[in-house]
Amino acid sequence: MARRIFMGADIGGTNMRTALVDEHGQILHQRRSPTNIHYGAEDTCMRFIAECRSLVEKALSYGCTVQAIGVGIAGKIDRHQGRVLFSPHLPSMKDFPLASKIRKALNTAVIVENDANAFGLGENWVGLGSGIKNWIGLTLGTGVGGCLILDGNLWRGDDLGFVGEAGHMIVSSGGPQCACGLRGCLETHTSGSALRAGADPLTDKTIERGSLADLAQTMQADPEDVYRRACEGDPWAQNLFDHMGWALGLAIANLFTFLGIRHAIIGGGVSAAWDRFIDPLKTSLVAHSSMLPPEQMVIKRSALGDDAALIGASRLAIEHSLTLHSVGC
Amino acid sequence: MARRIFMGADIGGTNMRTALVDEHGQILHQRRSPTNIHYGAEDTCMRFIAECRSLVEKALSYGCTVQAIGVGIAGKIDRHQGRVLFSPHLPSMKDFPLASKIRKALNTAVIVENDANAFGLGENWVGLGSGIKNWIGLTLGTGVGGCLILDGNLWRGDDLGFVGEAGHMIVSSGGPQCACGLRGCLETHTSGSALRAGADPLTDKTIERGSLADLAQTMQADPEDVYRRACEGDPWAQNLFDHMGWALGLAIANLFTFLGIRHAIIGGGVSAAWDRFIDPLKTSLVAHSSMLPPEQMVIKRSALGDDAALIGASRLAIEHSLTLHSVGC
Numbered sequence: 001m002a003r004r005i006f007m008g009a010d011i012g013g014t015n016m017r018t019a020l021v022d023e024h025g026q027i028l029h030q031r032r033s034p035t036n037i038h039y040g041a042e043d044t045c046m047r048f049i050a051e052c053r054s055l056v057e058k059a060l061s062y063g064c065t066v067q068a069i070g071v072g073i074a075g076k077i078d079r080h081q082g083r084v085l086f087s088p089h090l091p092s093m094k095d096f097p098l099a100s101k102i103r104k105a106l107n108t109a110v111i112v113e114n115d116a117n118a119f120g121l122g123e124n125w126v127g128l129g130s131g132i133k134n135w136i137g138l139t140l141g142t143g144v145g146g147c148l149i150l151d152g153n154l155w156r157g158d159d160l161g162f163v164g165e166a167g168h169m170i171v172s173s174g175g176p177q178c179a180c181g182l183r184g185c186l187e188t189h190t191s192g193s194a195l196r197a198g199a200d201p202l203t204d205k206t207i208e209r210g211s212l213a214d215l216a217q218t219m220q221a222d223p224e225d226v227y228r229r230a231c232e233g234d235p236w237a238q239n240l241f242d243h244m245g246w247a248l249g250l251a252i253a254n255l256f257t258f259l260g261i262r263h264a265i266i267g268g269g270v271s272a273a274w275d276r277f278i279d280p281l282k283t284s285l286v287a288h289s290s291m292l293p294p295e296q297m298v299i300k301r302s303a304l305g306d307d308a309a310l311i312g313a314s315r316l317a318i319e320h321s322l323t324l325h326s327v328g329c
Numbered sequence: 330m331a332r333r334i335f336m337g338a339d340i341g342g343t344n345m346r347t348a349l350v351d352e353h354g355q356i357l358h359q360r361r362s363p364t365n366i367h368y369g370a371e372d373t374c375m376r377f378i379a380e381c382r383s384l385v386e387k388a389l390s391y392g393c394t395v396q397a398i399g400v401g402i403a404g405k406i407d408r409h410q411g412r413v414l415f416s417p418h419l420p421s422m423k424d425f426p427l428a429s430k431i432r433k434a435l436n437t438a439v440i441v442e443n444d445a446n447a448f449g450l451g452e453n454w455v456g457l458g459s460g461i462k463n464w465i466g467l468t469l470g471t472g473v474g475g476c477l478i479l480d481g482n483l484w485r486g487d488d489l490g491f492v493g494e495a496g497h498m499i500v501s502s503g504g505p506q507c508a509c510g511l512r513g514c515l516e517t518h519t520s521g522s523a524l525r526a527g528a529d530p531l532t533d534k535t536i537e538r539g540s541l542a543d544l545a546q547t548m549q550a551d552p553e554d555v556y557r558r559a560c561e562g563d564p565w566a567q568n569l570f571d572h573m574g575w576a577l578g579l580a581i582a583n584l585f586t587f588l589g590i591r592h593a594i595i596g597g598g599v600s601a602a603w604d605r606f607i608d609p610l611k612t613s614l615v616a617h618s619s620m621l622p623p624e625q626m627v628i629k630r631s632a633l634g635d636d637a638a639l640i641g642a643s644r645l646a647i648e649h650s651l652t653l654h655s656v657g658c
Contacts, residue, residue, distance in 0.1 A: 076620060133487070134486060134487055146587065148587070148588070150479070150484075155479075155588070155589070156589065157463060157588050157589025157590045158462070158463055158589060158590045158591055159589075160589055160590075160591065160620075160621065160625070161620075162586075162589055162620040162621075163587075163588065163589025164587060164589065165586045165587060165589075165620050166586075166587055168586050168619050168620060169583040169586050169587055170579055170582065170583055170617050171502070172502070173500070173501070173579055173617065178619070180619035180620075181619055182616075182617065182618075182619045185619075250499055250502055253499065254498040254499055254583065255587060257491075257494045257495075257497050257498050258475065258477070258492075258493060258494060258495055258498055258584060259477070259484070259486050259492070260484070260485065260486025260487060260488075260489055260491055260492025260493065260494075261486045261487045261489075262487055262489065287511075288499050288502065288511065289511075290497050290507075290509035290510055290511045290514070291405060291489075291490075291491040291494050291497060291509075292489065292491075296489070
């Protein structure tokens, strides 16, 4: 009998990634290619399907058949329909029937989920979350996502198409313009986009709180470059990470205060700059918390790194596959 | 056999209330007296016990015996020990063994809980929350409390002694000084204390956002007086309620966005000014929400009014009594 294998995928604003994952959450093989959303949703989808097809063939070379595909993607998702309702960093993918397109092309069961929820499922399965009952997850990438694990399970709220959207919690009402249309969202202070905006070399001034994303249209520098400059002692670059830490600490403090919990796990590409923002984050967390003693606060960096959402998406594929089998499909 | 009856109590910063409640959540008799915390915790506790004793005797006149007493009180509570760890508006009741003192005096089972959690249990049992799976509760009184009902049950988080503390979520970092020691908490914009501060007749200027609680030491006017003035068309008084609505809308928007839910129930004494702040609240809620369409947002005023916490505390007494009986006590 062929070994059972699953596919997890993560379609981000910058890259689309796919992986073959076994039943123990182990990645066997993975691929990455640019998302290039500016060619339109159909084009992105076709290239994504081609990526998936390559992995289906790879699976055959292992003597395995892909049982189901789980896809994580930023934005508001109708997971029952497998439809992307709205994705702020993939704007052309609006009300887009992603699952059915992949399913038709590959004749495989497909489930679509918000990428930060996929991150949460991955960390909860084989990452740092597996031993923690209640925790908040934050993903720092092109945008900022979030998830909530309660009693060991992914919290889905009222199943409204969104949940855990920490990036669109307001930390500075009337603050910088966000991709979502509001002002002062956490994402405008904390994302890769915010770092790019703040790092504009033409802006030769100290960045003030709340001014980062107002500069978003400039987009001159990579977050990696800002990180390198901060590590080299550039006070202006470090100031950007100080500000990121301030905003993250404030948002996490508010969630700890209301939820009565004390653990957070942070992942996403921008979390690679951990050593630049964790101290300011902790300072802000303590400064904005009156209920929880500092020694009880636990903020961890994702153990799975970039792979958390891939692994979590494959976990969804496993669960989806089990559901299909249990109803005789 | 004597009819089973329970006692619910609510010790607030202004009044302490006690009630006899039956198994269906019906209040049979109730009492109210001033808290007068400035005489100290022991004195307040003794007067509270005297109130309870009066009701125990009243119960006997109904041919009933009080089975257990549930007490709601603002602050951080160790509910397993029945100890008030810290109460911002009853500062002398610090690390105070409230349950054991009442138990010894009245020889009755006693359970102590945060008052906003008691509010949530009351609304969830026989109020507006009973038909809603997931909702946020806010109580506007001397301070601002909160609770969270998930899957029809009171959420207790990691059982850290606090949960649902909406009043101490930061809505304006660096804003007005709060009783908890931080700055910019929701409570500094939204509570009875904030209204008193803002209503100082000596302060003949337009109140700006964030300046209300900085004036808290003045405490010149009653919230009821501010309400009356706003109803009479005083733009300055209405401005205070506009500001209250703004802060509440922002906090609820952030919670809806992260929790992926869409219902909130607001109670507490200051919610009597509902018609003055609900429109600004809704405007702010919409302005600070990018994920949830306005038509899906539901904000309701407590159906039980001042009685919600009393009824919820008695619900705790019932559950506590059942637990005691099930373990043979």
